[in-house]
Amino acid sequence: MAGELASPAAPRVARGSSRGGAALKLLRRRLIQAVPLLLGVVVINFVLIQLAPGSFLELMTAENQVSDPATIALLRKTYGLDDPVWLQLVKYIWALMRLDFGFSYRQNIPVIDAISVHLPATLLLMLSAITLALAVGVAAGVVASVKVRTFWDSLVSILAMFFFAAPSFWLGIMLIVLFSVKLGWLPVGGMMTIGGTSDGLGAVLDILHHLLLPTLALGLFYAATYTRVMRSSMLEVAQLDFVRTARAKGLSRNRVTISHVLRNALLPVVTILGVQMGTVLAGSVVIESVFSWPGVGSLLFDSVSSRNYPVVLGIMVLGSLVVIAANIAVDLIYMWLDPRIEIR
Amino acid sequence: MRRFEFPRFEFVGRFARNRGALVGAILILGVALMALLAPLFFPVDPLRIVGQPELWPGEDPDFPLGTDSLGRDMLSMIVHGARATLLIGLFASAVATVIGVGVGATAGYFGGWIDEIAMRAAELFQTIPNLIFVLTIVVILGSTLGNIVIAIGIVSWTPIARMTRAEFLALRDREFVQACRSMGMGDFRIIMGEILPNALPPVIVLSSLVVAGAILFESAVSFLGLGDPNVASWGRLVGDGRQLIRSSWYICAIPGVAIMITVLCLNLIGDGLNDALNPKLRDR
Numbered sequence: 001m002a003g004e005l006a007s008p009a010a011p012r013v014a015r016g017s018s019r020g021g022a023a024l025k026l027l028r029r030r031l032i033q034a035v036p037l038l039l040g041v042v043v044i045n046f047v048l049i050q051l052a053p054g055s056f057l058e059l060m061t062a063e064n065q066v067s068d069p070a071t072i073a074l075l076r077k078t079y080g081l082d083d084p085v086w087l088q089l090v091k092y093i094w095a096l097m098r099l100d101f102g103f104s105y106r107q108n109i110p111v112i113d114a115i116s117v118h119l120p121a122t123l124l125l126m127l128s129a130i131t132l133a134l135a136v137g138v139a140a141g142v143v144a145s146v147k148v149r150t151f152w153d154s155l156v157s158i159l160a161m162f163f164f165a166a167p168s169f170w171l172g173i174m175l176i177v178l179f180s181v182k183l184g185w186l187p188v189g190g191m192m193t194i195g196g197t198s199d200g201l202g203a204v205l206d207i208l209h210h211l212l213l214p215t216l217a218l219g220l221f222y223a224a225t226y227t228r229v230m231r232s233s234m235l236e237v238a239q240l241d242f243v244r245t246a247r248a249k250g251l252s253r254n255r256v257t258i259s260h261v262l263r264n265a266l267l268p269v270v271t272i273l274g275v276q277m278g279t280v281l282a283g284s285v286v287i288e289s290v291f292s293w294p295g296v297g298s299l300l301f302d303s304v305s306s307r308n309y310p311v312v313l314g315i316m317v318l319g320s321l322v323v324i325a326a327n328i329a330v331d332l333i334y335m336w337l338d339p340r341i342e343i344r
Numbered sequence: 345m346r347r348f349e350f351p352r353f354e355f356v357g358r359f360a361r362n363r364g365a366l367v368g369a370i371l372i373l374g375v376a377l378m379a380l381l382a383p384l385f386f387p388v389d390p391l392r393i394v395g396q397p398e399l400w401p402g403e404d405p406d407f408p409l410g411t412d413s414l415g416r417d418m419l420s421m422i423v424h425g426a427r428a429t430l431l432i433g434l435f436a437s438a439v440a441t442v443i444g445v446g447v448g449a450t451a452g453y454f455g456g457w458i459d460e461i462a463m464r465a466a467e468l469f470q471t472i473p474n475l476i477f478v479l480t481i482v483v484i485l486g487s488t489l490g491n492i493v494i495a496i497g498i499v500s501w502t503p504i505a506r507m508t509r510a511e512f513l514a515l516r517d518r519e520f521v522q523a524c525r526s527m528g529m530g531d532f533r534i535i536m537g538e539i540l541p542n543a544l545p546p547v548i549v550l551s552s553l554v555v556a557g558a559i560l561f562e563s564a565v566s567f568l569g570l571g572d573p574n575v576a577s578w579g580r581l582v583g584d585g586r587q588l589i590r591s592s593w594y595i596c597a598i599p600g601v602a603i604m605i606t607v608l609c610l611n612l613i614g615d616g617l618n619d620a621l622n623p624k625l626r627d628r
Contacts, residue, residue: 040468045480052484165608167560169567170582170600177593275470282475286564300476301568304483312480319473327471 023332030328041320042096042313046089049309096317102310106303111314115296119318121191122295124207125284128215130273133222138262138269140223141230145265146257148235156227163224168283172217172290179213186213189292214291218283222276226269233265240264267338274330278323358620365616368609375606379426386420391576394420398592412581412595413588421576422602428577429559429606432493436558439497441551444504445540451505452512453535462509466502474499475564482570489572496561500554507550511543545621549614556610563603578603 076082080091095102101111144156163171180188187193191210192203237243238261246256288297296315303311360366388394397415399407409418451462481495515521516539524534563579565571571580578599585595 036464037468037471040464041472044468044472048481048484161608161611162604165556165611166604167563167567167579167582167600167607169564170596170603173582173586173589173593173596174600177589177596181590181593278471278473279475282473282477285473285476285479286568289568300479304480316472316476316480319476320471323471323473 023335026331026335027328030324030331034324034328037324038317038320039093041317042093043089045313045316046092049313050085052307052309092313101314101317104303104308104311106306106308106311111310114299114311115314115318118294118296118299121293122281122284122288122297123322124211125214125218125287125293125295126280128211129219129222129284130280132215132219133226134269134273136219136223137226138230138266140227141234141265141269142257142262144227144231145234145238153231156231160224160227163220164228166221168217168221169286169290171220172214172287175213175217176290186210189290191294210291214287214293217290218280218287221283222280225272225276229268229272230265233268234261237261237265263337267334270330270334270337274327274334277326277330278319281319281322355620359616362616362619364612365619368612368616371605371609372613375426375609376430378423379430382423382427386417386423388420390420390424391416398588398595400592401594401598409598410592410594412585413592418595418598421581422578422599425576425578425581425599425602426606428489428572428575429562429579429603432489432496432562432577433555433559433610435493436496436500436562437551437555439494440500440554440558441504441547443497444501445508445547447501448505448508449512449535449540449543452509453516453531453539455513455516459509462505466505469499469502472499475561478561478565479568479570482565487570487572489575492562492565492572496558496565500557500561504547504550504554507546508543511546512539515539515542546618549617549621552610552614552617556607556614559603559607559610 080088083091092102099112101115103109104111104114107114140156140160144153147153176188179186187210189210192206193210238257243256243260246260247253251260284293284295285297285300287293288295289301292298296319299311300315302308303315359369393415394417395404395407395411395415397411397413399411399415401408401410401418403410407417407419409422412418412421447462447465451459477499478492478495481498482491485491485495512535521534521538524538529538562571562577563582566575566577566579567583569580569583571577581599582596582603585592585599588595
């Protein structure tokens, strides 16, 4: 289809051979950039924790009623609390490089184990909320832009405006009131029915059943964001020259909208998705608290209030890692969508 | 020397032509007035028990919005809560704007390695999951209003910095700046007196959106029970009502609606400012 070369979305075939190499190059570059970023996260949080009044050792000894000075001295030595702060930081970073996140005295297990028990639930919630947000946001944005200045456009814009302003935790509670308390259709919280089926399909359905409301509560805000961005981006792209060219060639309006406008209009949505990844993770922590979802949220609250700093630091570092990984994925999607982008 | 000239009348006209923005501005004025005059309308401490617990809205004419689980007047709490919510939003946005403009202006004006460092820092703060960072700061430094404001400011400055930087990059080599340089004007004076006034309009728009974001942040912090214990902000009211959603869900619903309307209005104002200050988009 020689004619399609006229549009920026089309020349996928022409550059096909070098795409894989470029993707690898991008991946390597992003991984190298991630190192100082993670280091920064560690340093900032380490400094923050140094500002805290009262060490976690005091709390720990108080909790376990340790008063023997020899034991306390031993503990201080084990946790390296007598070292100067910079040495503690260097030791922590050195340990992190060997994937050693320290030890959580509260659960009596390594920090990495404490977090990895909870991380999958959080990731599941994030992923499902983002999927919902993208599907709803892109669809609604396309509808609004195709039917611009009609009833449908206004309806979509008004709904988007409301979900853009509603606090997610409040939306979650209202969803519970409607769908769980009043209608009784969906569970109030948790991830699985206690004592429910544990075989393959039954368990999956059960989890999905529990996942629906938290996904809506977390995802609708982002759906609203993407709707707004998608709508204006579609309208903007539709005015570009290559769209007129495609129409002039005699392609149908639908064909032009789907294969030319949509693909190019997705770029700003993808950009925002990358920027917001940390926000989605943080937002899921709040939603987890509303729905008693067994993710890192509950662990975070417990650890923060009990000054269990190794776990707090670990959650920050792993959370940032998740954000960085998601951003790399977004970059790769961006490259696939727009071959013109030269990766810096 | 070109200065940013504020086209006042034209600006007001353009802003008012956007009906959503006008409604938003009027409603926000109402909320602000409500916050200012709260002690006048409800001189009694809003957290005092004044009636029967769990009265539904409309059930007793003395309490148009009902009472909460302890028998406190919902309307009084909402009106007083507006103070805390608006003040925290404004001050947090101010903190974010000061940091963001400072970092962005320095980065955009000087460029080079300063720019590189500033942009890496912005990236860093975008990578740390923002609300988790706020919660950690608040818990470590203590749940006081000041700490909450600073914490929200610390996680909200990056978009402002990026915007300011972009504006400075576009303006720093223009003739009027070169003229100032050739006159021997110092960097600080050029940044503050010459470029910044021209770079401000889009930054103002963004700051109004940051206020909305800050209100949402604060409400989440208070909802989770980590807010200042002496302040009954709207988020805390939602959190307080959580246990009673089976019998009295209105206790959660009402303060949430208040948050939503306020944030909605701020967003509408932001959109209106954007249209009014961006002549490029004027005819859309």
